[in-house]
Amino acid sequence: MSAVIDSHSDDHHHGPAKGITRWLYTTNHKDIGTLYLWFSFLMLFLGGAMAMVIRAELFEPGSQIVSPEFYNQMLTNHGLIMVFGAVMPAFVGLANWIIPMQIGAPDMALPRMNNLSFWILPVAFGILISTFFMEGGGPNFGWTFYAPLSTTYAPPTVTFFIFAVHIMGASSIMGSINIITTILNMRAPGMTFMKMPLFTWTWLITAYLLIAVMPVLAGAVTMMLMDIHFGTSFFNAAGGGDPVLFQHVFWFFGHPEVYIMILPAFGIVSHIIETFSRKPIFGYTSMVYAIASIAILSFIVWAHHMFTVGMPIAGELFFMYTTMLIAIPTGVKVFNWLSTMFKGSISFETPMLFSIAFVALFTIGGLSGLMLAIAPADFQYHDTYFVVAHFHYVLVPGAIFGIIAGVYYWLPKWTGNMYDEVLGKTHFWMSFISVNITFFPMHFVGLAGMPRRIPDYALQFADFNMVISIGAFIFGLTQLLFLFIILKSIFAGKQATSEVWEGAKGLEWTVASPAPYHTFETPPEVK
């Protein structure tokens, strides 16, 4: 097998076209990966700005800066933008860049659809953000948009929100179909499943999860649309429906979704830890089985988000035990990472620092998750800042640190230049410290009973909230440093070798840095 790169139009020298049309019309997996990554970075700053507004309001008790209505809009859009605009597109961007190179494929399987799945994302988010300027303001019902808040009591712009979610879903589904097809159909000869790099493995399973649950989310918003505008009563008990039904449908999507946001990070961190420990990953096979069992289990735990809505006791018990089961494969992974590092000759470059922090802090998030999984205890924790602490520990020093680690790790392959190691380490330490200042005290205020999703709070929470806000501001500012480091690497970095890291294994390190526009037009032989 070799690849024919069609070059009848502007693609003459197998290089990119010039100007804006390169990005609008591209079918190249590296270009599209770059687009995804920059888009997600932009969304990270937008969602981050909203978080800054939230933390400024919560800096002191009392109503300070924004109205409660606007606060709700900030909170909702912060969540939506971070989940669907920052974390997910960043992983898809990494997949686009890395998976074809890791499996020795010339490009993604369906390149034109690949372009489409990216370009409808700005459409979806453009529309979502434009609702702020429409009558009634943007969505204000929380990122989980529970009915009837999002139906009976929603602002009129909810219609646009619904269609924006449809488009995001379409983008994810097309992206996932592409990724699955690429992995199943385009591996280089000799690359059997059990020789596949772990990042590719995690994405194979993530893509499967996405195709399975994004349509369910589409179903949920469609039911909302019908209830709001066409008189149906899915979520209205007066007609025989049930608002709790919304929560079931949403969380049937929602719980797999949280694993969608962490599995690719597992893959990235596995690569980085083996590279910088200079040892092959410990327990590769068990890693694969652990990812697969997490994915399967994630379909039968959703109602742990709903312990307090009034479920039969059998339901409480079922969802409590299945949720706890997930801790087992998760524990296997943590154990494997630690064992990989054990007796390795470790060096602490920036990607490794972020990965080690990932292992430690993600575990904290997993442990608070276990606490929440205990149904009777969750009656106390539910809808408090303890939950906010839990999911920010798994998402910020979890998913986002994973992404940042991956960016540092592969950046030299993309730009051809090293990043500034001193600045990178500064970025790490500032992020590491401020992320803990921000999210650790949330456990305390949560346990003490501070509810989530409120613009004001009781006086006894004042000190901790000020600490949290200060941490958040530092964390926010620190990410500007990240932007600077990336720009510096693009424009003024030291030339990188093709291997980049001593001890880096995998096909992506066999091509030049920066990776040529087209790689593996003839597939490599994998032994």
Place this chain on the structure above:
Amino acid sequence: MSDQSSYFVPASSRLPIWMAFGLMLFVLGAGYTINDLDKPDSNSYWILIAAFAVIFSVFFFWFGEVIKENDKGMYSDQLNRSFVMGMQWFIFSEVMFFFAFFLALGYVRIFAVPWLGGEGEKAITNMLWPGFEATWPVMQTPDQSLFQGPKENMNFPGFANVGHWLPFWNTLCLVTSSGTITIAEHALKKGNRTTFKFWMVMTLILGFTFVYLQGLEYYEAYDHMGLTLGAGIYGTTFFLLTGFHGFHVCLGAIILTIMTIRGFRGAFTKDDHFGLAAGSWYWHFVDVVWILLVLVVYVF
């Protein structure tokens, strides 16, 4: 995974960005049209019409491009496998979309309605609407003033009356059409083009009959039976499940119409007819959904 032909990577293309533009128009058009439903003088539906024009033209040119490339022999076996897998996973995503609605129906029938009627371990236990009786189909909604329940329902009327029951004829059409399209495909594979064309036309006739009967059923529901979208949870689940299914039948029928036209114009060969095969999988998929639907929406 490793045959010796080459994988075709298309050059940059204008099609996807136009599609993205079409989808943007669609969201704006659909959003404004729906929000303006109570304003008769609104003309936001023009955006929606423009959106459909863009989307359909892009489909036309996109598939045209793919067909041209295929005719030029640019597609290897491996690339064709990508198309096959892409289609299969797309159908899987559609299955999951229907799953959401089946889940809703199941939840409502097994839990929500009985609880509203007072069943269960002291759950809602009939506190909200005392006197509401849990039956399925729900003919009297908990709050009749907000959601006027239907006068009649679509349930299976017993074998004696099955001849007057539209879903029976619908099932007959759709199941038969799954057979006829298989015959057509086999004929094509044997190179028997006349038989192929004949059974494709038969499939289309059956498919469109289904759509017609479904329309008739909706007309009856609205006109004689008081069964509407607003008739409480029975109407809600009935119309959404059959409606989305009907929508998919329409899509499938459009795909198959195009395939038939292409067939008449001499497209497809014995071993190269992916467009037709994909359309036929899609058709089988809507058939399977229909059978499930008959069971849980109409019969049980």
